[in-house]
Amino acid sequence: QLQLQESGPGLVKPSETLSLTCTVSGGSISSSSYYWGWIRQPPGKGLEWIGSIYYSGSTYYNPSLKSRVTISVDTSKNQFSLKLSSVTAADTAVYYCARRGATVTTGYGMDVWGQGTTVTVSS
Amino acid sequence: SYELTQPPSVSVSPGQTARITCSGDALPKQYAYWYQQKPGQAPVLVIYKDSERPSGIPERFSGSSSGTTVTLTISGVQAEDEADYYCQSADSSGTPHVVFGGGTKLTVL
Numbered sequence: 721q722l723q724l725q726e727s728g729p730g731l732v733k734p735s736e737t738l739s740l741t742c743t744v745s746g747g748s749i750s751s752s753s754y755y756w757g758w759i760r761q762p763p764g765k766g767l768e769w770i771g772s773i774y775y776s777g778s779t780y781y782n783p784s785l786k787s788r789v790t791i792s793v794d795t796s797k798n799q800f801s802l803k804l805s806s807v808t809a810a811d812t813a814v815y816y817c818a819r820r821g822a823t824v825t826t827g828y829g830m831d832v833w834g835q836g837t838t839v840t841v842s843s
Numbered sequence: 844s845y846e847l848t849q850p851p852s853v854s855v856s857p858g859q860t861a862r863i864t865c866s867g868d869a870l871p872k873q874y875a876y877w878y879q880q881k882p883g884q885a886p887v888l889v890i891y892k893d894s895e896r897p898s899g900i901p902e903r904f905s906g907s908s909s910g911t912t913v914t915l916t917i918s919g920v921q922a923e924d925e926a927d928y929y930c931q932s933a934d935s936s937g938t939p940h941v942v943f944g945g946g947t948k949l950t951v952l
Contacts, residue, residue, distance in 0.1 A: 755939060767878075767886065767929055769941035780939045783844065816885055820941070827892040828933060829876035833885040 722747040724817050724834035732811075732841050738804040742817030742834060749798045750775045755820040757830070758791065758802045760813040768813075772820060773800055807841045814838050845869060845934040847944035854950040861917040863947045865930030868911055875913040876931040877906060879924075880946075886929065890915060917949070925951040 728740035742756070749756060757772035771781035773791045781789050790803040804811060815837055818830040847867040855861040865875060875893050878886035888897055890906035893913060903918045917924055930944040 757941070759941075759943075766927075766946040767880075767931075767943045769943060772939055772941065782940070820939075821891075822939070827874060827876070827895070828939070829874075829888050829891040829931065830878070830886070831888050831891070831897065833887075836885050 722819065722832050724819065724832060726815060726817050726834045726837040728837060728839070730838055730840060732807055732839060733843050734808055734841055735806055738802070738807050738811060738839055738841070740802045740815055740817075740837065740839070742800050742802075744798045744800075744819075749793065749800065750795050753821065753823050753826050755780075755822050756793065756800045757818055757820050759816045759818055759830070760811075761816070761836075762810070762813040770802065770804075770815075774822065809841050812839065812841045845942050847930050847932060847942055849928075849930060849944040849947045851945070852948045852950065854952055855920050856952045857922060858919055861920050861924070861949055863915045863917075863928050863930075863949065864912055865914070865944045866912045867932060867942070867944075869934055870908065870911050870913055870932060873932045873934070875906070875908065877904075877915045878929045878931065880927045880929065881925075889928075920949075920951055922951050925949055 723745045725743045732738045755772040758770040771791045788805045793800040817834045819832040820830045821827045877890035880886040893908040894906040905916045929946045
């Protein structure tokens with residue numbers, strides 16, 4: 721079955737760029753029926769959508785993070801990636817990647833999630 | 844910015860019915876989705892398109908919609924249902940932007 725796995729550094733210094741990759745296995749990232757996205761959860765807090773990407777490269781970002789976020793896709797590697805620039809301690813969180821439906825048939829919910837990766841911003 | 848509002852907490856005894864609400868102005872036009880999250884785990888989709896249940900989700904989980912409020916109902920609550928629950932939808936513009944509610948902690952007494 722489809723699986724998603726986040727990877728990347730667990731510790732990032734303030735003002736630097738956080739970079740994470742999500743590897744998709746058991747299915748193709750090039751499906752026209754899905755978006756691929758990033759969600760984060762600060763310690764003890766709720767879920768925050770960061771952004772999503774379509775296999776074609778179209779991107780959609782949370783307006784509150786848009787100036788610092790870049791999401792890209794590499795269909796040849798079945799991966800998509802997140803870059804968050806100028807990080808501060810407020811960006812410390814568990815970062816999840818997830819598949820989101822893109823059609824009326826699939827609905828627009830996130831039906832497959834990675835296990836999450838903890839990123840700490842600290843010097 | 845668009846918001847979804849959930850109660851911070853709901854408490855029920857085992858075997859009773861738990862109802863968790865989510866309110867938002869765009870909900871009459873956009874489907875809602877519900878996620879269950881247990882400590883240390885990734886969220887799990889338990890309801891999609893307001894009231895549909897994914898395969899593998901127990902029948903005691905159901906969803907409904909009325910105007911600007913959607914409701915997740917858990918009938919015959921079990922101890923294992925204790926978790927945080929989040930609603931999710933999109934804003935009314937129809938773009939693929941995602942909005943989450945603040946989450947509701949369900950406590951099974």
